[in-house]
Amino acid sequence: MLEYKLKWNDLPVKYVNPANSSKTCPLCSGSMASYGGRITKCEECGLIMDRDVVAVLNLQMRGEGFTQRALNELIEREGLSRNESNNSLCIPT
Numbered sequence: 505m506l507e508y509k510l511k512w513n514d515l516p517v518k519y520v521n522p523a524n525s526s527k528t529c530p531l532c533s534g535s536m537a538s539y540g541g542r543i544t545k546c547e548e549c550g551l552i553m554d555r556d557v558v559a560v561l562n563l564q565m566r567g568e569g570f571t572q573r574a575l576n577e578l579i580e581r582e583g584l585s586r587n588e589s590n591n592s593l594c595i596p597t
């Protein structure tokens with residue numbers, strides 16, 4: 505269905521491996537552990553993020569070669585905050 509809609513709108517379709525897409529940190533590739541509800545926290549760098557957002561960022565990176573720099577720009581553009589003391593990232597809900 506999604507593939508059909510993308511092609512209808514002349515948008516490119518790319519297939520990526522979704523394995524562990526919500527369990528891998530998009531910043532450092534560490535493993536994300538449950539942090540209450542749908543929120544996950546990276547055990548390596550302390551990033552705190554909704555698991556769906558984590559999955560989308562990882563799938564984008566796999567599909568488009570979404571870079572660390574692009575991720576940082578996204579963080580800046582969306583006004584997401586990064587806690588410098590523990591390097592965690594907070595998304596307003």
Ligand SMILES: [Zn+2]
Pocket residue numbers: 529530531532533534546547548549550551
């Ligand atoms: Zn991390």
